[in-house]
Amino acid sequence: MTNMWREVQPTDDYRVQLNGLLHETDRSIIQSLYQPLVGASSISLYFMLWEEVQHFQLESKPATHATLLGMLNVSIDQIFDARIHLEGMGLLKTYIKGGDTKEFLYQLQPPLQANEFFEDPMLSVFLYRQVGNTQFQRLKKRFCVSFEALTSYREVTRSFQDVYESEALMNRMPEADRMPGENESLLFSAQNAGLQTDFTSFDFHLLLAGLSEMMVPRKAINYKVKSMVSKLAALYGLTEMDMKNIVISAVDEENEIDLEVLRKAARDFYQLNRSQILPGLTSAVKKPNDQKTVSVRSESDDSELMDYLEKASPVQVLKDASNGVEPTKSELTLIEDLLYEKKLPQGVVNVLLQFVLLRTGMKLTKAFVEQIATHWARSNITTVEDAMELAKKEHKKYMEWKEETNNGTKRRKSNKTIRKEQLPDWFKNRQQSESADKPQEEQDDLEFEEKKRRYLEKRRQKKLEAGDQ
Numbered sequence: 001m002t003n004m005w006r007e008v009q010p011t012d013d014y015r016v017q018l019n020g021l022l023h024e025t026d027r028s029i030i031q032s033l034y035q036p037l038v039g040a041s042s043i044s045l046y047f048m049l050w051e052e053v054q055h056f057q058l059e060s061k062p063a064t065h066a067t068l069l070g071m072l073n074v075s076i077d078q079i080f081d082a083r084i085h086l087e088g089m090g091l092l093k094t095y096i097k098g099g100d101t102k103e104f105l106y107q108l109q110p111p112l113q114a115n116e117f118f119e120d121p122m123l124s125v126f127l128y129r130q131v132g133n134t135q136f137q138r139l140k141k142r143f144c145v146s147f148e149a150l151t152s153y154r155e156v157t158r159s160f161q162d163v164y165e166s167e168a169l170m171n172r173m174p175e176a177d178r179m180p181g182e183n184e185s186l187l188f189s190a191q192n193a194g195l196q197t198d199f200t201s202f203d204f205h206l207l208l209a210g211l212s213e214m215m216v217p218r219k220a221i222n223y224k225v226k227s228m229v230s231k232l233a234a235l236y237g238l239t240e241m242d243m244k245n246i247v248i249s250a251v252d253e254e255n256e257i258d259l260e261v262l263r264k265a266a267r268d269f270y271q272l273n274r275s276q277i278l279p280g281l282t283s284a285v286k287k288p289n290d291q292k293t294v295s296v297r298s299e300s301d302d303s304e305l306m307d308y309l310e311k312a313s314p315v316q317v318l319k320d321a322s323n324g325v326e327p328t329k330s331e332l333t334l335i336e337d338l339l340y341e342k343k344l345p346q347g348v349v350n351v352l353l354q355f356v357l358l359r360t361g362m363k364l365t366k367a368f369v370e371q372i373a374t375h376w377a378r379s380n381i382t383t384v385e386d387a388m389e390l391a392k393k394e395h396k397k398y399m400e401w402k403e404e405t406n407n408g409t410k411r412r413k414s415n416k417t418i419r420k421e422q423l424p425d426w427f428k429n430r431q432q433s434e435s436a437d438k439p440q441e442e443q444d445d446l447e448f449e450e451k452k453r454r455y456l457e458k459r460r461q462k463k464l465e466a467g468d469q
Helices: 024-038 040-051 065-072 076-088 114-119 121-142 204-209 223-236 240-249 259-273 288-298 301-311 314-321 329-341 346-359 366-378 384-393 395-407 425-434 439-468
Strands: 013-018 092-097 103-108
Touching: 013 040, 013 065, 024 040, 024 076, 024 114, 024 121, 040 065, 040 076, 040 103, 065 076, 076 092, 114 121, 121 223, 121 259, 204 223, 204 240, 204 314, 204 329, 223 240, 223 259, 240 259, 301 346, 301 384, 314 329, 314 346, 329 346, 329 366, 346 366, 346 384, 346 395, 366 395, 384 395
Parallel strands: 013 103
Antiparallel strands: 092 103
């Protein structure tokens, strides 16, 4: 993120492009509905860029960012901050070309229409939380107009063929040289596609694994439903387990999912289980003076791995461990049992999966997993940190359980040293202290450390590639 704040300099050129003509109604919607969410500085930037495009044109002439700084009386960092908030809200797309001398193209997007804005599950809730109920209802009423239903009328409109006749229209087509050429376009109006749905942040495989085909037909989970589920999960911070019963409650008599009922069920679940106060909108962008704290934390491999185990879905953990191979049906069933039957939190399940995989040569032995899961459930393990600590404390006992599972009979206790096997990253510190007098295990530790280094390097590379995209 630090480099992003250096992405634009006052000497860089920019041009403005409209993605279709903008109208005065768009200005009113942006000021009344979007400004409470993104702030006055972002809206000022939007209107300033709009002003640079002449009437009945779609592009402006080139200018430097220094001109923009002078007109808005702000710094380059403030311009960048205002820009990315417009991008996140779907009001601006940014393009760049060139090397040392860069040129930006800012493409303004029209806002959602008033009905689309209030129907959006995220935007409407964020606006409600920002301005309060009284002002929210006032804004909603402002964009409500009289519109008589036509149920008592009968349409008598004539069609084109009823009024006109064609006289060989094909021979009267405009000549090719009168059509728009390269880098030209006839004037047009565009529509805002709304907030982009991030399907990667919600694991639909895990959700569907917990839904019976009899209760929720797969055909009912269409694109609109998936988009709504993803937005509601992001809005209220709901997991796949949370969304399971919410989706079931929204199925109607025709075995379809009612989106309005889905929205209300998600809101009710949040207010009942989390907070009566609806969630607000906060910025996830770190400013330059916040970057040092982030970079120091990212240097800790343990913190990075704990964060991964806390946020990743169990299906993703299995895929990562298998180099992208999708989990089998039996593995999905096992994950479902851990989440729904054992009622272990998602992060705890991830620790359990990684521990078992690396202790059994990447084999997910069902009996061994369930035995440890039962122990953790009875021990009331609810966090990733607690799961790691218990795995370190009881690892010898778990290895005895593994041997019992493999042999099918209970093994007598003995003082025989258990051969060291591959361990999770978070296990290393404790195991090093226990193996100080075991030369062979020290060699294993060195090999594991190298595997750990390659694993973390691979994850960092994936993050960098994802950031470039």
